[in-house]
Amino acid sequence: MKIFAFLIGIVLLPVCFAASRLVISLVQAIAPDNGGIMPDSAWALTLGFLLWIFLYFTMPMPVRTYVLAHELTHALWGAVMGAKIFRMRVSKDSGSVTMSKSNWFITLAPYFFPLYTVITIIIYYILSIFYDAGAWYLFWLVLVGFTWGFHFTFTISTLLQHQSDIKVYGAVFSYAVIYLLNVLGICFWIVIVSSATFEQMFAFAAGHMRETFISLYGTGLRVFEETRKALQ
Numbered sequence: 626m627k628i629f630a631f632l633i634g635i636v637l638l639p640v641c642f643a644a645s646r647l648v649i650s651l652v653q654a655i656a657p658d659n660g661g662i663m664p665d666s667a668w669a670l671t672l673g674f675l676l677w678i679f680l681y682f683t684m685p686m687p688v689r690t691y692v693l694a695h696e697l698t699h700a701l702w703g704a705v706m707g708a709k710i711f712r713m714r715v716s717k718d719s720g721s722v723t724m725s726k727s728n729w730f731i732t733l734a735p736y737f738f739p740l741y742t743v744i745t746i747i748i749y750y751i752l753s754i755f756y757d758a759g760a761w762y763l764f765w766l767v768l769v770g771f772t773w774g775f776h777f778t779f780t781i782s783t784l785l786q787h788q789s790d791i792k793v794y795g796a797v798f799s800y801a802v803i804y805l806l807n808v809l810g811i812c813f814w815i816v817i818v819s820s821a822t823f824e825q826m827f828a829f830a831a832g833h834m835r836e837t838f839i840s841l842y843g844t845g846l847r848v849f850e851e852t853r854k855a856l857q
Contacts, residue, residue, distance in 0.1 A: 674774040700722050729798075769814070777807075
């Protein structure tokens with residue numbers, strides 16, 4: 626399984642590169658909307674993110690809060706995929722979930738699924754059913770950026786430590802999946818808070834994927850030809 630996961634991870638590396646280019650293309654596409662300035666919604670999202678970054682480096686870290694989100698995400702996606710949850714433990718700096726089955730998605734979900742951000746979004750749209758929440762839209766985006774910053778910083782700090790989740794499917798596959806899905810999440814936020822559309826995002830993605838694999842294919846042919854000549 627690890628060998629197969631490693632090979633899939635290698636294939637995903639150029640996809641990760643194309644996804645990174647996709648983010649740049651989307652940012653460049655929305656910049657001219659306000660004369661080269663980001664729209665207010667994007668500023669609100671960025672403000673929330675930067676506010677969390679400031680608190681992260683100046684205040685005691687709420688590690689238990691992250692551990693709770695981490696284990697709840699395992700349990701949530703396990704339940705969604707039909708697993709029975711037997712036990713969940715959350716302590717000051719560690720936690721665990723015991724369930725009837727697992728897979729790569731359940732194992733890696735806490736590293737790319739921002740639980741508190743999703744909860745913030747769900748609460749906003751539930752309140753929108755009963756109240757006019759439009760006046761609070763920018764404040765809500767600040768909270769989205771804040772909670773996503775929480776997910777981002779703790780994901781980075783957690784991955785810098787020894788993680789048994791990463792060992793299950795190997796570092797190459799795990800890091801490729803985590804990076805790719807987090808970057809696609811950023812693309813999603815850009816579309817939500819700007820004039821960019823999903824159609825535009827898919828068009829950019831298809832173009833970058835095509836260019837990346839054509840370039841990779843051409844490089845592979847050159848290496849093969851040079852190796853063949855060297856062996857003659």
